[in-house]
Amino acid sequence: MEQTKTVRPGEELNTESLLSYLNEQMEDLPDEELVVRQFQAGHSNLTYLLKIGNWEAVLRRPPLGPVAARAHDMARESTVMATLAPHLSIIPEPLHFCSDQGIIGAPFFLMERKKGIVLDTEFPEDLEATPQLARTISEQMVNRLVDLHAINYEKTKLVELTKPEGFLERQVHGWIKRYHQAKTHDHKGLEELTTFLSDRIPTSQDATVIHYDYKLNNAMFSKDGQEMVGLFDWEMTTVGDPLCDVGVALSYWIEPNDPTLLKRGFGKPPVTVQEGFFSRRDWVELYAKKSGRHVDHIEYYLTFAYFKLAVIAQQIYYRYHKGQTNDTRFAQFDQTVAALIHHGRETATTELT
Structure with a gap:
């Protein structure tokens, strides 16, 4: 099953603003279009796959609408991951945190993209479920x-x-x-x-x-x-x-x-x-x-x-x-x-x- 899909209506990112910001903050990005896909899993925070040529990262932001106090704290989550990643290789490495809500409408952070399969309600067709x-x-x-x-x-x-x-x-x-x-x-x-x-x-x-x-x-x-x-x-x-x-x-x-x-x-x-x-x-x-x-x-x-x-x-x-x-x-x-x-x-x- 595909892990990502077209972004759900109403949950789109401002790709023009985001690309401009990424070019300012990240070194040696390819001079190509920013492609955004959305990860299917999850009912709370929103998670996206960003691709610029052969560069990839995962963006995580809070859900839309009012957010409870102290909930969906992107700064804390990225700090926790950065703290624990050296101790456990399965933790994605955070790459960048942005507190400026003017970029996409909320704070967000970027992390490395891990590659593999995520199991939820079914196995991939090419993997025998023994x-x-x-x-x-x-x-x-x-x-x-x-x-x-x-x-x-x-x-x-x-x-x-x-x-x-x-x-x-x-x-x-x-x-x-x-x-x-x-x-x-x-x-x-x-x-x-x-x-x-x-x-x-x-x-x-x-x-x-x-x-x-x-x-x-x-x-x-x-x-x-x-x-x-x-x-x-x-x-x-x-x-x-x-x-x-x-x-x-x-x-x-x-x-x-x-x-x-x-x-x-x-x-x-x-x-x-x-x-x-x-x-x-x-x-x-x-x-x-x-x-x-x-x-x-x-x-x-x-x-x-x-x-x-x-x-x-x-x-x-x-x-x-x-x-x-x-x-x-x-x-x-x-x-x-x-x-x-x-x-x-x-x-x-x-x-x-």
Whole structure:
């Protein structure tokens, strides 16, 4: 599947202004036309492929319309990536940050383009989806998260950008507040779910770097699927409880027997429903073995991750409901919110199997 497509109507860049700016800031650019394509994945920040002759870069900017305070911080995301890239080769190297909103209408940054395949709802036609390949991809996902969590953040600039003490408590109460700020409908079970999350906060383990949006379609693999070569969307990266990262990864890791609304809440089911991919239990057990961390209370972290997904979907739906975006992909997200709240309640009372 093509990773990029024609830019969606209303999300175009000012190519004349951008090209002029690039020629001022970047050395030795070819004297050719700027070609812009848009990456298909993602429901929040907008990401574009820029090509000028044989030069390529990826541009990342906030979404259109009003943006919540401290959200979609391009300066912070590029700084985090620049800080961590020397420690993990799968992180794209940031190339340039621009705070001047007059260029394209918002701050943005450029980063290197990684090349490979991104797996989401299907495999490329030229790659046979065998159970062994599915297992290899599963193992790569676990192993690279273990690698990220092994980085000594105290020797990086993240010490200045993060506050790990009290992380989980702030997250739980903060995400509950975000939900109510974006509320559009009453959803059954919300009060019970938020009460559970507030009352059952576990004691956190030692803090690590966490990606906090770790999922299969944020990763890029070599064309044969044997190795992860890229990891994207570092907007939410911070230092905190590593099991929060595991919970997020598990919430995106859909199994074939999951409820239909969960499997299809964001569109077609991901490839993880196919034969050979880890179950969530397999995922957790390998993480525990490779990281040496205990995974007690993992059901709590998964429940919280489902609630976070519900909040993200609600924030996106709020923008659609208020006419801040006309993207029809978001029209049914209120149903996605309801499904995630329901599944979060179920997970809270069910041992991960």
